[in-house]
Amino acid sequence: xxxxxxxxxxxxxxxxxxxxxxxxxxxxxxxxxxxxxxxxxxxxxxxxxxxxxxxxxxxxxxxxxxxxxxxxxxxxxxxxxxxxxxxxxxxxxxxxxxxxxxxxxxxxxxxxxxxxxxxxxxxxxxxxxxxxxxxxxxxxxxxxxxxxxxxxxxxxxxxxxxxxxxxxxxxxxxxxxxxxxxxxxxxxxxxxxxxxxxxxxxxxxxxxxxxxxxxxxxxxxxxxxxxxxxxxxxxxxxxxxxxxxxxxx
Ligand code: 13P
Numbered sequence: 510x511x512x513x514x515x516x517x518x519x520x521x522x523x524x525x526x527x528x529x530x531x532x533x534x535x536x537x538x539x540x541x542x543x544x545x546x547x548x549x550x551x552x553x554x555x556x557x558x559x560x561x562x563x564x565x566x567x568x569x570x571x572x573x574x575x576x577x578x579x580x581x582x583x584x585x586x587x588x589x590x591x592x593x594x595x596x597x598x599x600x601x602x603x604x605x606x607x608x609x610x611x612x613x614x615x616x617x618x619x620x621x622x623x624x625x626x627x628x629x630x631x632x633x634x635x636x637x638x639x640x641x642x643x644x645x646x647x648x649x650x651x652x653x654x655x656x657x658x659x660x661x662x663x664x665x666x667x668x669x670x671x672x673x674x675x676x677x678x679x680x681x682x683x684x685x686x687x688x689x690x691x692x693x694x695x696x697x698x699x700x701x702x703x704x705x706x707x708x709x710x711x712x713x714x715x716x717x718x719x720x721x722x723x724x725x726x727x728x729x730x731x732x733x734x735x736x737x738x739x740x741x742x743x744x745x746x747x748x749x750x751x752x753x754x755x756x757x758x
Pocket of ligand 1: 518605674678679680681682718719720721739740741742743
């Protein structure tokens with residue numbers, strides 16, 4: 510049985526005090542509870558260390574990206590997966606569409622980042638998803654299958670997480686039909702099974718992301734092979750983030 514993962518991607522938001530307040534409010538729901546799901550928050554790099562200290566292991570913490578380079582060196586502005594692991598985080602998002610489209614992350618780069626993430630002892634959340642043009646052209650399943658094939662590193666294991674985020678659903682308030690979500694998640698599971706065999710593939714969690722809100726979370730999270738949510742905008746408000754998580758209580 511896969512444990513659901515409720516993950517917040519804060520993107521480039523939050524000064525220190527607001528971020529720590531948000532985390533404290535999330536902790537108030539988590540502390541003393543035996544939750545039937547995992548909670549993950551992914552703050553910007555500036556807050557990663559403070560948030561790790563604040564949560565003290567009670568929720569998981571992840572970065573929103575890692576460097577494609579794994580060793581120390583002259584790479585101004587980069588932060589390696591090992592550095593993220595060193596401050597106590599457990600996860601790292603790689604291949605988010607905002608980095609694929611806006612920062613030139615190809616499948617090969619995402620694969621390298623995911624490889625380094627696993628080598629550092631972190632769990633990668635590997636993001637995939639089609640654009641509106643690709644969906645309208647009937648190519649969504651092929652595009653996403655190819656992204657999964659191209660982005661999975663060779664050291665992949667059952668803890669690795671895939672996040673299906675249709676680009677056109679991110680920040681737009683639009684979501685695919687539940688049938689389309691089921692079809693995509695089933696397809697991703699089939700690709701994983703073909704690549705890795707059923708034992709590993711069955712352990713891997715496949716998240717849905719893109720305009721997940723308190724009002725649609727329950728139905729989305731009930732879809733076949735949807736093992737959690739990657740939440741952007743609604744993860745910035747503790748009440749909304751927790752309302753989404755609480756649909757799984
Ligand atoms: P929204 O929830 O704001 O649509 O963002 C989704 C996302 O990109 C999470 O990584």
